[in-house]
Amino acid sequence: MNRENLIKKLQQRKSEDISLNDVFNIFLDNSQASKRDLFLDRLKVAIENIFEIDDISSKCRKINYIVARSTFVHLAIKEDCRQAEIRNKIGLDRVTILHSKNKFYEYQKWYHEFAKPISQALEYYNNLKQ
Numbered sequence: 001m002n003r004e005n006l007i008k009k010l011q012q013r014k015s016e017d018i019s020l021n022d023v024f025n026i027f028l029d030n031s032q033a034s035k036r037d038l039f040l041d042r043l044k045v046a047i048e049n050i051f052e053i054d055d056i057s058s059k060c061r062k063i064n065y066i067v068a069r070s071t072f073v074h075l076a077i078k079e080d081c082r083q084a085e086i087r088n089k090i091g092l093d094r095v096t097i098l099h100s101k102n103k104f105y106e107y108q109k110w111y112h113e114f115a116k117p118i119s120q121a122l123e124y125y126n127n128l129k130q
Helices: 003-012 020-027 032-050 063-078 083-090 094-110 112-129
Strands: none
Touching: 032 063, 032 083, 032 112, 063 083, 063 094, 063 112, 083 094, 094 112
16 A cells, blocks of 8 residues: 555544554555564564563574563464564574474473563463454
């Protein structure tokens, strides 16, 4: 959708209050891939805020980045996102995605310092699903 069509659709709306979600819904077509891409964008920003990191897609090997990426992968796969979509969003290869998915429950069980951020991320995901 080009810029002019987006502006026209926004002007046609009766409400004076237009949320960011309204803009996303107007801009994106209703295909499943677009919805998943929007979900991954929202999830990425939320995980970065919850874990207080700059960029989840960085190659940093600090434990907080690793657990954040693992949480992101776990929730993305739970949402039925394909590995290619996850790979494009945060730059992981397919083996790292599988490893992150498999390690999530271990991080959740043994790394107690990340219990609160992980539970916040899971709560965000559950609220997003409702």
